[in-house]
Amino acid sequence: MIIVLRMDTPEEDVEKIKETLIANGMSFNVLKGAKFTLIPVVGDLTTSDIGRFKSLPSVEKVIAVSKPYYLVSSQYKKEKTVVDLGDGVEVGKGFSMISGPCSVESEESLEKIATFLEEQGVRILRGGTFKLRASPYSFQGLGEKGLKILRDVSSRHNMKCVSEIVDVRNLDVFLECVDIIQVGARNMMNFSLLKELGKSGKPVFLKRSLSAKIDDFLLSAEYLLSEGNENVILCERGVQAFDDITRSNVNIASIPILKDMTHLPIIFDPSHSVGIAKYVPATSLAAVLMGVDGLMVETHFNPSNALSDGYQTIDFETFEKTYRKINSLIKFMDEEG
Ligand code: PEP
Ligand code: MN
DSSP states (O other), X not given: OEEEEOTXXXXXXXXXXXXXXXXXXXXXXXXXXXXXXXXXXXXOOXXXXXXXXXXXXXXXXXXXXXXSOOTTBTTTOOSOOOEEOSTTOEESSSOEEEEEOSBOOOHHHHHHHHHHHHHHTOOEEEOBSSOOOSSTTSOOOOTXXXXXXXXXXXXXXXXXXXXXXXXXXXXXXXXXXXXXXXXOGGGTTOHHHHHHHHHHOOXXXXXXXXXXXXXXXXXXXHXXXXXXXXXXXXXXXXXOOSSSSSXXXXXTTHHHHHHHHBSSOEEEOXXXXXXXXXXXXXXXXXXXXXXXXXXXXXXXXXXXGOSSOGGGOBOHHHHHHHHHHHHHHHHHHHHHO
C-alpha cells in the first residue's frame, strides 16, 4: 500500500506513522516530494484492514497496491484450472455447453429436453430446483423432488448436472444428487454458504452478483479456494443495468479480463444477462469470440409454457442453429490462432 500524507504534515505526525508501521512489522520508505509526502509500505497485508491506516494523523489517503486475494489469481497459479467431472466431462478444457430449462418442471419435460440436448452433444444439464424468485407467489421449484428428477434424467442421458443451492441446510441432498453445485447471483456474497461449499470439495459454479465488481467476484471465489476447494467455475451473467430493456448489462468484456486475472474457467450465461430469447444467439456468439470457456443457456421445447424465465429461454430449433454456429466459430478461431 501507499500512504499519502496531507500537505504541510508536521514532522511529529510522520514520526507517529513510522512508529505504528514499525510496531506492525512493516517495511517502508518516506518519500518527501515538493508538496506531498508518500510512504510506500511493503509486507503481507492480505489479512490487514488497510483502511485503519487512514485514521493515523495527517493521512490523506491509503492506496492498495496488491489485490486482497491470491489463490484465485493467475499470478499464484500459472496453469489454467480444469474441473474434471468424470466420464470425459471437463470444464476449462475445450468448450463446455451447459444447457437445460430454467427450472425442473416434471420428469417428462426434463426427459424431453435432455433427449434433445444429448443428441446435440451437450454433456451438462442444468435445471433449477430451489428457485430464488422475486415474488413468493411465483413458482418456487420442485425442491428435493426436482433434484432427484435431475439426477435420474441426467444419468440416463450420460450427462452431468448442475442446480442452484439456496440454503446450506440442503447441502446433503445436493452432494448426493448433482455433479456441480450452483451458487446464484443473489448468493454470491453468502460467505457462510461459500465456506461450507469450500469444505465440501464439490465442484461449484459461482455466478457473479449483479452488483459485484470483478474484485468482489474473485474474493467470493477465494472463499471457496481458501477452504481447500479448487473445483470452482466462474460464471459471468451480466451486471445491474440502468436500462430496463435488457435484464442486465451484458458485460462480455469481463471475459478476457477475468481470464487474465484468474486461472479458473469462465462460463457466460447469455440467458440471464440479455434476458430476451431473440438476442441469446448473438450474445452467445459474442461471448465465444471473447474467448469464454463455455456457456450456460436456458433451453425448453416450448418456452412460452415454461414455468419460469420463458421469455429468455430458446427453443430447440434456435439451440440447434446457435450451437452449430458456435462450433463453427470455435473451429474458425482455433484455425486462425
Ligand atoms: C439461474 O441460473 O437459474 C439463475 C437464477 O441465475 P442468476 O443467479 O444468475 O440470476
Ligand atoms: Mn432462469
